[in-house]
Amino acid sequence: xxxxxxxxxxxxxxxxxxxxxxxxxxxxxxxxxxxxxxxxxxxxxxxxxxxxxxxxxxxxxxxxxxxxxxxxxxxxxxxxxxxxxxxxxxxxxxxxxxxxxxxxxxxxxxxxxxxxxxxxxxxxxxxxxxxxxxxxxxxxxxxxxxxxxxxxxxxxxxxxxxxxxxxxxxxxxxxxxxxxxxxxxxxxxxxxxxxxxxxxxxxxxxxxxxxxxxxxxxxxxxxxxxxxxxxxxxxxxxxxxxxxxxxxxxxxxxxxxxxxxxxxxxxxxxxxxxxxxxxxxxxxxxxxxxxxxxxxxxxxxxxxxxxxxxxxxxxxxxxxxxxxxxxxxxxxxxxxxxxxxxxxxxxxxxxxxxxxxxxxxxxxxxxxxxxxxxxxxxxxxxxxxxxxxxxxxxxx
Amino acid sequence: xxxxxxxxxxxxxxxxxxxxxxxxxxxxxxxxxxxxxxxxxxxxxxxxxxxxxxxxxxxxxxxxxxxxxxxxxxxxxxxxxxxxxxxxxxxxxxxxxxxxxxxxxxxxxxxxxxxxxxxxxxxxxxxxxxxxxxxxxxxxxxxxxxxxxxxxxxxxxxxxxxxxxxxxxxxxxxxxxxxxxxxxxxxxxxxxxxxxxxxxxxxxxxxxxxxxxxxxxxxxxxxxxxxxxxxxxxxxxxxxxxxxxxxxxxxxxxxxxxxxxxxxxxxxxxxxxxxxxxxxxxxxxxxxxxxxxxxxxxxxxxxxxxxxxxxxxxxxxxxxxxxxxxxxxxxxxxxxxxxxxxxxxxxxxxxxxxxxxxxxxxxxxxxxxxxxxxxxxxxxxxxxxxx
Numbered sequence: 128x129x130x131x132x133x134x135x136x137x138x139x140x141x142x143x144x145x146x147x148x149x150x151x152x153x154x155x156x157x158x159x160x161x162x163x164x165x166x167x168x169x170x171x172x173x174x175x176x177x178x179x180x181x182x183x184x185x186x187x188x189x190x191x192x193x194x195x196x197x198x199x200x201x202x203x204x205x206x207x208x209x210x211x212x213x214x215x216x217x218x219x220x221x222x223x224x225x226x227x228x229x230x231x232x233x234x235x236x237x238x239x240x241x242x243x244x245x246x247x248x249x250x251x252x253x254x255x256x257x258x259x260x261x262x263x264x265x266x267x268x269x270x271x272x273x274x275x276x277x278x279x280x281x282x283x284x285x286x287x288x289x290x291x292x293x294x295x296x297x298x299x300x301x302x303x304x305x306x307x308x309x310x311x312x313x314x315x316x317x318x319x320x321x322x323x324x325x326x327x328x329x330x331x332x333x334x335x336x337x338x339x340x341x342x343x344x345x346x347x348x349x350x351x352x353x354x355x356x357x358x359x360x361x362x363x364x365x366x367x368x369x370x371x372x373x374x375x376x377x378x379x380x381x382x383x384x385x386x387x388x389x390x391x392x393x394x395x396x397x398x399x400x401x402x403x404x405x406x407x408x409x410x411x412x413x414x415x416x417x418x419x420x421x422x423x424x425x426x427x428x429x430x431x432x433x434x435x436x437x438x439x440x441x442x443x444x445x446x447x448x449x450x451x452x453x454x455x456x457x458x459x460x461x462x463x464x465x466x467x468x469x470x471x472x473x474x475x476x477x478x479x480x481x482x483x484x485x486x487x488x489x490x491x492x493x494x495x496x497x498x499x500x501x502x503x504x505x506x507x508x509x510x511x512x513x514x515x516x517x518x519x520x521x522x523x
Numbered sequence: 524x525x526x527x528x529x530x531x532x533x534x535x536x537x538x539x540x541x542x543x544x545x546x547x548x549x550x551x552x553x554x555x556x557x558x559x560x561x562x563x564x565x566x567x568x569x570x571x572x573x574x575x576x577x578x579x580x581x582x583x584x585x586x587x588x589x590x591x592x593x594x595x596x597x598x599x600x601x602x603x604x605x606x607x608x609x610x611x612x613x614x615x616x617x618x619x620x621x622x623x624x625x626x627x628x629x630x631x632x633x634x635x636x637x638x639x640x641x642x643x644x645x646x647x648x649x650x651x652x653x654x655x656x657x658x659x660x661x662x663x664x665x666x667x668x669x670x671x672x673x674x675x676x677x678x679x680x681x682x683x684x685x686x687x688x689x690x691x692x693x694x695x696x697x698x699x700x701x702x703x704x705x706x707x708x709x710x711x712x713x714x715x716x717x718x719x720x721x722x723x724x725x726x727x728x729x730x731x732x733x734x735x736x737x738x739x740x741x742x743x744x745x746x747x748x749x750x751x752x753x754x755x756x757x758x759x760x761x762x763x764x765x766x767x768x769x770x771x772x773x774x775x776x777x778x779x780x781x782x783x784x785x786x787x788x789x790x791x792x793x794x795x796x797x798x799x800x801x802x803x804x805x806x807x808x809x810x811x812x813x814x815x816x817x818x819x820x821x822x823x824x825x826x827x828x829x830x831x832x833x834x835x836x837x838x839x840x841x842x843x844x845x846x847x848x849x850x851x852x853x854x855x856x857x858x859x860x861x862x863x864x865x866x867x868x869x870x871x872x873x874x875x876x877x878x879x880x881x882x883x884x885x886x887x888x889x890x891x892x893x894x895x896x897x898x899x900x901x902x903x904x905x906x907x908x909x910x
Contacts, residue, residue, distance in 0.1 A: 155800045159793040166786055196689050198619050201586060202681045235584035247775050248584055302583045303759065334583070335757065391561075395554070399790055402550035405543040406797035412539060413804060470775045 134430050138438030141421070142414070143445065149417065152410040153446055159403035160450025160498055161457065163396060164491040168458035170392025171487035173467055174385055180479035181381035184317030185374035186263050188350040190219070192343045192360075195367040199380070200233045200342045201475075207338040213368055218355035220346035228345035229258025232330045235475055236301040236323070238290040247468075249286060250322045250475040251301055253330030258344055262314065270295045270310030275326040278333070281310035283320035285478035289466070293323075304333045318377065318471070321478045344373065384469060400494055407502025411443050415510045422510055423518035432511035439510045443503025444496065451495025455488060526825070530833050537805065541837070544798050548841025548886065549848070551794040552879055556849025558783045559875040564866045565780060567705045568769035574739040575604075576636070576765040577746055579732040581758055586611075588728035589758050600748050602741045603734050607632035610730035612713060613681040616667055623663060624710035625677060627718045627730075630658075636733050639702040646671075646697030654717040656696035660708030662868070664698050666860040671695055677713070683723045691721065704870050709863065733765070791882070799890040802834050806894035813898050814906035827899040834891030835884065842883035846876065 146153050192213055197203035207230075214226040221227065232253035237246045259265055259272065273279040280301075282293045292299045297308045306325065314320050331338065347353065353370045360368040371379075415422070422435050462481045471477040534541055563570075579597065581587035588610075598606045607629055614625030630651050634640060642650075642658060650656045657677070659669060669675060678690040693713065701708050719727050736745050746762040753760045763771070806813070816826055853869050856862045862869070 151800050152804070155793075155796040159797060162789045162793045166789055196619060196678065197680050199680075202613055204681075235586045237584060243774070245771065245774060247771075303757070334587075395558075395786060398550060398554060399786075399793075402547050402790065402794055402797070405547040405550070406793065409540060409543045409797065409801050412543075413801075476775065 130429075131431065131434065134434040135437050138425065138430065138434045139441045142418075142438040142442040145418065146442070149410070149414055152413055156403070156407045156410040156446045156502070157450040157453065159406045160447050160495050161454035163399045163403045163498070164451050164454030164495050165458045165461075166399060167392060167396035167494060168455060168483060168487055168491045169462045169481070170388060170395065171490065172458070172462050172465075172481040172483050174388040174392060175484045175487060176467065176479045176482035177388065177469070177477075178381055178385050179482055180316060180477065181318055181377050181385075182374075183264075183315045184319055185372070185377035187372050187374045188263070188347055189261060189373040190345050190347050190353050190356060190370055191373050191376050192345070192356075192368045192370050193341075195369045197369070200231075201235070203341045205230070205340045205343060207340070209366055209368075210340055210343050212363065212366055213343060213356070213360060214345055216356040216359035218348050218352060218359075220348050226345060227257055227261065228343060229255040229261055230327060230340040230343045231255070231258060232327050232334075232336055232339070233341050234302065234330060234334050234336075238286065239292070241289055241291055247290075248470070248475045249290070251280070251330065252322050252324050253327030254324050255327055259324070261344055261346055262319065264313075264315035264317070265319065266313050268311045268313050270308075273309055273325050276329065277326070278304055278306045278329060279309045280306045280323050280325045281312050282308055283322045283324075284311060284313045285320040286323060287311045289468070289478060302334055316480070318477055321468075321476055347372070380471065384471075396494065400498055404498050404502055407443060407447065407498055408505065410446070411439060411503055411506035412509070414442060415439060415506045415513075418510075419513055419517050422513050423515055426513065426515045427518045435513065436507045436511035439507035440500075440503040443506070444499040447495045447499025447502065448492075450498075451492045454495070455491055458491070459483060526829055526832075530829055530836060533805075533809070533829075534833050534836060540801055540805065544801055544837055545841040545844070547794045547797045548838055549845040551790050551886075552842040552845030552883070553849045553852075554790050554845075555787055555879055555882065556846045556871050556875065557853060558787055559878075560849070560853050560869045560871045561866060562780050562783045563705065563872055563875065564869050565773055565776070567707060567868050568773060569766050571639070571703070571705055572764070572766035572769055573639075573735070574764075574766075575736045575742070577734040577736060577742060577749075577762050578765050578768040579734060579749055579760050579762045580768075581731075582750075582761040583759075585731060587758070588730060589732070589760065591727050591729055593729060593753070593758075593760070594732060596752060597732060597734060597749055600745065600752065602737050602745045602748075604737050605632065605636050605735045606732060607636040608729040608732045609633065610715065610718070610728070611681070612677075612718070613679050614677050614711070615680060616675065616677060619678075619680060621667070623667070623677060625657075625679075625713055626710060627715045628712050629715050630712070633712060636735055639706050640699045640708075641702055642697045642699050650696040650714075653694065653696055654714045654720075655692065655694050657693040657711050657713050658697040658699050659695050659711040661698055661700050662707070662709040662863055663711055664695070666709070666863055669695055669698075671698055677711075682718075684721050685723050691718070693717075705868055705872065707868050709868070734762075791886075795886060795889060798834070798837070798886070799893070802837075802890050802894045803897075806830060806897055810901065810906045813901055814903045817901065817903045818907070823899045826901075827895045830895035830898045831888065831891040834894070835887030838883045838887030838890065842879060842886070846871075846879045 193203040194205055210230045214228040219226045234251050235248050236251045238249040240247050256275065268284065273281050287293045293308055295308050298305050299308065351372055353372055357370040360366040360370060463483045465481040466478060467481060468476050468478040581589055594606050594608050597603060610627035612625035612627050614623045615621050616623040634647065650658050673695045675693060676690045677693055683689050699708060736742055742764055749762045750760050813826060850871050853871055857869050
């Protein structure tokens with residue numbers, strides 16, 4: 128037993144030092160593993176980035192009221208009377224001026240993307256000044272807030288960065304009117320950064336919406352608790368609201384797209400990992416067969432089968448781990464912080480950043496190590512079973 | 524003993540290595556087929572768009588409506604052949620999560636313009652004369668197990684009925700099929716008269732119009748004429764070809780096609796390396812045998828072809844197995860409603876198959892060429908004297 132450790136050390140170093148003889152095979156395995164890991168990480172970063180963006184947007188302290196059954200802001204419609212009634216519900220926070228709330232109107236307008244020069248849908252949100260104060264984390268980065276009643280807009284950071292003609296002072300045509308950009312705002316990297324805001328009454332006028340709204344937001348007395356407000360709406364025949372916290376609303380919106388990205392990414396990575404596994408097995412079987420005589424000779428002079436087994440396993444794991452590290456590095460270099468955008472449930476753009484999470488890095492290395500383990504195990508078993516007599520036979 | 528016998532024997536000499544290579548190639552082509560079909564599903568709207576069809580939407584965005592009068596005004600523009608219009612309904616079946624995409628249309632003109640939607644004359648007539656009737660796409664009907672004659676509740680997440688509630692009762696008068704496999708049939712069409720009689724908002728409106736032109740060459744002129752007619756009105760229009768409209772929509776979803784191409788490329792690249800290396804190795808191991816063959820009088824060219832044929836055979840067998848498996852799996856997936864709701868028309872097209880076969884040949888040639896070249900250039904004396 129005491130001899131085992133030095134034996135293993137010897138065999139491992141022989142395995143590793145002989146790698147240059149199999150350089151191309153070894154590099155193949157390494158690269159195949161790296162590609163699998165990079166693809167998996169790219170998908171996970173996309174799913175993760177999207178989810179973070181959408182989740183960051185929702186606050187527990189905010190309630191949101193939509194017309195029952197409408198699911199998304201774009202589909203909803205509320206009359207002025209309904210909005211006035213619902214904000215009186217118990218459970219909504221009040222200050223000296225009454226309930227803290229914002230009735231909002233949401234229209235889809237076109238913007239030209241800087242990267243492609245193509246038009247994409249953007250959300251123009253009519254909002255009350257209370258609505259700005261309501262949302263935690265919203266800050267004017269440059270310029271100032273819009274003045275109610277004027278055709279002035281403030282632009283989310285992502286829109287300002289990715290779309291043309293949204294610099295402060297620019298005049299831009301949205302719908303049938305011209306608007307002046309007066310400020311740029313950030314919102315914790317959330318969905319709102321993909322929006323354009325202005326005064327709700329101006330939107331009503333410029334887009335012929337009469338005195339209607341689509342959604343009402345309000346501050347909650349107890350964060351997370353909307354039950355009293357829902358009950359108030361259910362008991363009043365004039366009202367038919369679906370009330371949820373903003374956080375719940377956004378998680379629900381994010382779920383579908385997150386699932387698609389997530390459930391394409393994983394199966395894809397697993398299938399590609401199987402391909403890489405075939406490569407790893409090939410490499411390691413070759414390694415073992417090239418060293419048959421060497422291993423048998425070691426056995427003849429008293430090395431154990433276990434040392435041959437471990438030598439092969441270590442070689443395989445080393446290749447896989449190097450591949451994993453390479454793939455992770457490449458994924459970081461190319462994908463981390465990369466920008467993606469997709470259509471949200473209201474047919475408007477949501478811009479998000481690819482984001483590597485610690486869990487996805489762990490997943491990437493796990494898949495690499497797994498390829499190394501399985502890809503090394505069977506060849507290692509073969510190595511451990513090489514009969515001593517092979518040492519004395521002619522090659523092949 | 525013919526050449527094929529030798530090729531086969533060489534290929535199967537190391538059964539384990541051959542199986543592993545076959546498996547790697549199998550995976551590559553399986554991915555190619557499966558991902559190709561997803562890409563097709565996204566691109567179908569563009570590829571299948573009719574060249575003579577234009578889409579007219581509100582210039583603010585397609586979520587804004589247009590006045591009903593626009594249909595007749597556009598009809599009188601020179602070069603316009605047919606006009607139809609539709610409205611978005613935002614439909615779901617029983618539970619808001621169970622989407623059932625529904626358009627509110629004028630039945631006769633809609634089916635006239637969208638001639639790729641196929642119904643029997645009997646079904647058409649019944650629907651034209653039944654305001655409560657709907658026609659349902661084959662795929663959508665399959666998703667929810669609906670059949671002709673069924674009375675179903677369809678709810679809207681946008682509109683309400685006069686009498687309250689959001690659920691319309693409709694009868695399925697027919698189930699339409701697509702003219703070709705790729706045509707999307709995951710939606711249903713509802714009678715506009717029934718909808719406007721029963722819904723609660725005042726007035727009528729159009730979501731968008733589809734126009735066919737006498738000649739695709741005229742598309743641009745007609746588009747401009749339409750947009751000019753409504754310029755400076757309270758509802759300006761934006762007219763594009765159907766293909767451009769669909770493309771713009773797909774591009775907004777994100778560049779799925781590009782991501783898929785990148786992944787397939789990555790998979791191919793790694794498999795090319797795996798198989799190529801292993802071919803090199805097996806030729807290296809066989810150096811002596813090749814020398815013997817040459818000594819026996821096999822011409823170099825014949826040896827070259829034999830080695831190349833070996834890798835071609837490997838690539839084609841693995842590739843075909845992978846493609847067939849992808850076909851079977853996609854066929855299976857299209858039976859799963861949860862999948863077809865996300866990707867309504869998954870299909871491996873003939874074009875994808877042709878590309879796959881081309882790639883098999885390419886893979887075989889690329890991986891076999893250098894080993895074959897080595898065999899070709901092999902000096903008999905050197906090889907036999909080694910070791």
